[in-house]
Amino acid sequence: MKKRTELWMHLYPLLLFAIIVLSLLFLVTEGTGLYSAVVDSQTNNRQTRAALSYLTARVRAADAAGAVSIGTGPEGDALLLRESAGGEVYETRIYLYDGALREEYALADTPLRPESAERIVPLGAFTLTRERGGLLIAATDYGEARVALRCGEVSAGE
Numbered sequence: 375m376k377k378r379t380e381l382w383m384h385l386y387p388l389l390l391f392a393i394i395v396l397s398l399l400f401l402v403t404e405g406t407g408l409y410s411a412v413v414d415s416q417t418n419n420r421q422t423r424a425a426l427s428y429l430t431a432r433v434r435a436a437d438a439a440g441a442v443s444i445g446t447g448p449e450g451d452a453l454l455l456r457e458s459a460g461g462e463v464y465e466t467r468i469y470l471y472d473g474a475l476r477e478e479y480a481l482a483d484t485p486l487r488p489e490s491a492e493r494i495v496p497l498g499a500f501t502l503t504r505e506r507g508g509l510l511i512a513a514t515d516y517g518e519a520r521v522a523l524r525c526g527e528v529s530a531g532e
Contacts (some may be wrong), residue, residue, distance in 0.1 A: 398493045423518035425475060429453070429512045432468065432477075433521045442510065442523060444502045447471065448488045451502040453512070456482060469489075470500040472530070 395422040407411040436442055436455035445452040447469025463482040467474065469491075476491035507524040 382469065421495055425497060425514050425516050426512075426519040427469070428475075428494060429514075429518045430521055431513075432466065433510060434521070436466070437523050437525050439525045442503060444510075448486060450500060452486075453502055468494075470497055473498065475500060 443454045445454045449470045452469035460505045467478045467483045471488040475494040475497040480490035
């Protein structure tokens with residue numbers, strides 16, 4: 375009987391230690407999963423803000439009479455922002471191509487070159503709508519950006 379009691383006296387701390395180690399491993403595993411979920415959520419939120427803020431800022435910066443229009447891009451709508459420089463008319467073209475929102479700067483009326491355009495943010499859908507009173511609505515996977523233009527109506531592109 376004495377041997378059994380001595381055996382438990384030696385095994386009890388080892389069992390307690392094993393339970394504590396297993397509990398810590400479980401907590402670390404769960405914590406890692408939660409941390410990964412939070413990081414993924416932050417990344418998605420950052421992309422949402424980046425895409426919509428970028429579109430809003432670009433439209434507001436180009437807000438002048440006849441400068442903002444909607445055209446056709448390689449995979450749907452294209453936002454065309456015109457400006458004059460040195461007697462030439464240039465366009466900043468923002469459109470969807472190959473799973474990303476892209477920006478291209480070129481002379482107006484030249485063909486699109488989507489393979490050389492700057493990649494802005496990963497995106498699956500991009501549509502533009504104009505409403506009366508100069509309201510431009512840009513819809514993406516991440517939501518909508520509504521921009522009221524001070525210059526008036528959004529013109530139809532080519």
